[in-house]
Amino acid sequence: KTLSPALVAHLPTGLLVGGHWGPAAGGATFEVTDPATAEPIFDVSDATPADALRALDAAHAAAPAWRAVPPRERSDLLRAVFDRLVARADDIAALITAEAGKPLAEARAEVVYGAEFLRWFAEQAVRADGLVRTAPSGTNKQYVSRRPVGPTLLITPWNFPIAMATRKIAPALAAGCTVVIKPAELTPMTTLLVAEIIRSEAEARGLPTGIVNVVPTTQAGPVTEPLFEDPRLRKVSFTGSTRVGSLLLEQAAKNVLRSSMELGGNAPFVVFEDADLDAAVQGALIAKLRNSGQSCVAANRFLVHDAVAHTFAEKLAAAVGAKVTGPGTQPGAEVGPLINESAVEKVTGLVDDAVAHGAQVLTGGGRLDRPGHFFEPTVLTGISPDARIVTEEIFGPVAPIVAFGSDDEAYEMANGTPFGLAAYAYTTSLDRARRAMDDIEAGMIGINRGLVSDASAPFGGVKASGLGREGGEAGMEEYQETVYVAL
Numbered sequence: 001k002t003l004s005p006a007l008v009a010h011l012p013t014g015l016l017v018g019g020h021w022g023p024a025a026g027g028a029t030f031e032v033t034d035p036a037t038a039e040p041i042f043d044v045s046d047a048t049p050a051d052a053l054r055a056l057d058a059a060h061a062a063a064p065a066w067r068a069v070p071p072r073e074r075s076d077l078l079r080a081v082f083d084r085l086v087a088r089a090d091d092i093a094a095l096i097t098a099e100a101g102k103p104l105a106e107a108r109a110e111v112v113y114g115a116e117f118l119r120w121f122a123e124q125a126v127r128a129d130g131l132v133r134t135a136p137s138g139t140n141k142q143y144v145s146r147r148p149v150g151p152t153l154l155i156t157p158w159n160f161p162i163a164m165a166t167r168k169i170a171p172a173l174a175a176g177c178t179v180v181i182k183p184a185e186l187t188p189m190t191t192l193l194v195a196e197i198i199r200s201e202a203e204a205r206g207l208p209t210g211i212v213n214v215v216p217t218t219q220a221g222p223v224t225e226p227l228f229e230d231p232r233l234r235k236v237s238f239t240g241s242t243r244v245g246s247l248l249l250e251q252a253a254k255n256v257l258r259s260s261m262e263l264g265g266n267a268p269f270v271v272f273e274d275a276d277l278d279a280a281v282q283g284a285l286i287a288k289l290r291n292s293g294q295s296c297v298a299a300n301r302f303l304v305h306d307a308v309a310h311t312f313a314e315k316l317a318a319a320v321g322a323k324v325t326g327p328g329t330q331p332g333a334e335v336g337p338l339i340n341e342s343a344v345e346k347v348t349g350l351v352d353d354a355v356a357h358g359a360q361v362l363t364g365g366g367r368l369d370r371p372g373h374f375f376e377p378t379v380l381t382g383i384s385p386d387a388r389i390v391t392e393e394i395f396g397p398v399a400p401i402v403a404f405g406s407d408d409e410a411y412e413m414a415n416g417t418p419f420g421l422a423a424y425a426y427t428t429s430l431d432r433a434r435r436a437m438d439d440i441e442a443g444m445i446g447i448n449r450g451l452v453s454d455a456s457a458p459f460g461g462v463k464a465s466g467l468g469r470e471g472g473e474a475g476m477e478e479y480q481e482t483v484y485v486a487l
């Protein structure tokens with residue numbers, strides 16, 4: 001199913017502030033384009049700094065009423081939103097494909113994954129942990145409870161338009177926090193639709209409607225910076241580049257703002273000599289080609305033991321070369337376009353640099369000669385350690401294979417990066433698996449699996465890949481203060 005005129009006619013394109021849709025101050029708008037055609041498809045309101053402050057006013061105004069809503073009612077709202085997202089999965093998938101480019105089947109899988117955060121945090125909303133115990137001295141009781149942290153600012157990237165929004169909105173609401181969300185300017189439409197579904201469901205239940213406010217903008221820095229200065233803002237949760245994340249941490253330092261950061265990765269995909277190579281290839285296809293490689297957990301470097309490197313490379317190149325690349329709406333398309341022209345240029349630059357450093361192209365290697373931002377699924381071998389492709393996040397459908405001689409060497413390479421988000425290891429040996437679980441420096445490790453994301457599990461990184469966790473039990477704690485009372 002593709003985007004129908006009836007759906008398009010009902011899509012919100014304004015700002016959502018205090019439960020009301022409206023234009024940006026001054027009335028400016030910006031275009032959202034279809035990555036498969038490079039044509040504009042939507043006009044969205046372009047929020048100003050004044051709009052963002054109005055949104056914070058609304059989030060602040062709604063906060064006392066929302067935190068007073070019983071957890072069960074917060075839970076019921078989230079569960080109802082889950083049901084509505086699932087019921088509209090085809091519509092939402094069509095919208096994701098239109099603005100982000102990914103194949104419809106992948107977009108639909110993202111809706112299922114994204115909706116799951118609503119269901120998971122509906123289940124968590126009624127399970128806020130606490131503690132009562134006798135102090136070791138015996139003189140008093142210790143009473144520990146959790147409170148919502150308060151109004152939050154959520155800043156999301158373009159690569160998973162529904163999941164990045166729900167992964168933050170759902171735990172915030174579950175914890176009793178209100179939200180200002182600034183979606184990525186390249187893919188704001190899905191967030192606007194999700195926000196409308198939450199708003200209308202809250203309204204139908206007589207709950208406060210100012211709990212989720214949305215400010216799409218082309219001026220991310222100027223629009224969000226005043227919020228960091230405002231003491232009413234109590235928390236920022238960001239997913240995006242390490243460069244911007246570290247800038248936001250500097251801004252957050254001033255008011256000692258609670259911060260969660262999901263930043264860049266450089267995931268190693270390690271294939272040990274005893275791996276099941278066919279399983280490793282299947283896992284590699286998911287870890288590398290999901291969303292055309294435009295994921296912070298995408299496998300960035302394939303580290304493969306010398307003894308199996310050649311066979312793995314041939315098998316992977318055959319499987320990657322057989323993938324059908326095309327517009328997300330084309331039946332049978334398995335790999336969609338990159339998000340925009342600069343993404344194509346960046347990936348082209350990394351491949352050209354690797355080739356200039358001696359890499360061989362086993363399949364793919366360049367952009368597709370057609371409208372839109374398509375890059376061929378590519379496998380490279382003979383990668384020099386000096387090639388930029390092993391240190392930079394590729395964010396494209398390119399798999400560089402680097403051979404290693406010993407397990408120690410594999411760990412040295414896997415951990416030889418400032419990043420530590422996801423990692424993957426394939427082995428049939430229990431001992432090797434156990435060492436990978438202990439010694440790979442990453443927040444998430446897939447053992448004989450190419451996909452780790454799960455709403456019920458803690459998602460996040462170590463080292464320069466971030467602070468805090470989303471999903472799982474930890475996901476809600478990010479939006480709670482711990483309060484201890486000596487009683």
Ligand code: ADP
Pocket residue numbers: 155156157158182183184185220221222224225239240241242244245247
């Ligand atoms: P990506 O490379 O995935 O686009 P970015 O870190 O540039 O990663 O963007 C992630 C999100 O951060 C987007 O919503 C973007 O608009 C926003 N963003 C970019 N720069 C800033 C900034 N200076 N202040 C606040 N948000 C920003």
